Amino acid sequence: MELFNYLDKIYKLSVDAKKAIQPLISHIHYNKNDMVQEIGSRCKTIYMVTSGCARIFYYKDGNDITEHFAFENDMIVRAESLFTGQPTSKGIQTLEETEMIAINSSKLFKLYDEHHDIERLFRILFEREYVNSIKRLESLQFNSAKERYLELSKNKTLVQKIPLKHIASYLGITQVSLSRIRAEV
Amino acid sequence: MELFNYLDKIYKLSVDAKKAIQPLISHIHYNKNDMVQEIGSRCKTIYMVTSGCARIFYYKDGNDITEHFAFENDMIVRAESLFTGQPTSKGIQTLEETEMIAINSSKLFKLYDEHHDIERLFRILFEREYVNSIKRLESLQFNSAKERYLELSKNKTLVQKIPLKHIASYLGITQVSLSRIRAEV
């Protein structure tokens, strides 16, 4: 099964552990712009994108802000809720037709006691996400908007298929400002 | 022993686990502005500040940028190195006379196999750090410099005892700009 092919490369689970996880997993198909998780809800699901793409977003002063993009093989969770149990003002939405694997996190976390290897695998996965968030912090903290755009646009797919308004808010600038940057380059 | 008092509140370790960790721990005293970890090194130590304060910093185009502040009871690690094994261009430096607890991370991680509870405790600790980094991301992505300063200055101690140049770079602005913001408020 394809999820485990992917996970095995990160940390190999025992047959037992895989059997335990299996019932927590579902495959879900979304159309373009579908809401995957509503704003204001608690995060109780860990998603892995198998095809397509999605974003985490929220509203700030009425503006739609994209905080995160996820593509094939990326994990997508609203960590500030998943790890605290608190509701979050962020939502998850697809940006095109998307296939996701959904893992029930409440049940998953319960497996941690019995299956040390499951806890380890997800510990490693989330450590990676943590490192990614630090890299992004660095870039927001001291790169100019132009630098951030150039960095991001190395990912050609992203720039091609995601509306520029989402890219602009992700970069922390307005769409007008992004248009100007694109015109210069 | 005070470290375990603190850790017990987060996740209670077995007596065995505590015994295993004990030899990996040392208490270190630093003077003001001491380098704790050099730029370019690999992060092999997890620090907990017991008194005083420290910062993570790096140079970008010759400018000294503060990425993180840590105070009493805060953990301080260069995660992008700790979890990848890669060297990092960031260093750790104290900002006043500081006491730290240092935990040898290579040895600690080896204990994870035998002591499931140690892995769990540190998993939880790092999940918290991950959530903190996301909160900071939010603020850098869509708050103005003034908003970020006002938010930060709720921590009176921080603003009082840390040089403004470090606060400015932490906020992602120049010191001149920070001075202007302070003059307005």
Added chain:
DNA sequence: TGCATTATTTAACATTTGTAAAAAGATTTG
């Protein structure tokens, strides 16, 4: 104490980014 050093503020001007509104281009749908 007083000099030297470091930290902070201020000033003047340049550049970047924001705001609002309109224009141009692309896409969707009846």
Added chain:
DNA sequence: CAAATCTTTTTACAAATGTTAAATAATGCA
């Protein structure tokens, strides 16, 4: 196909932030 809608760019002006240099203020050390 054409109207309607949505996306992206452009324009003009405003506000925020950067740069450089100088002026104050605070601190540390001989």
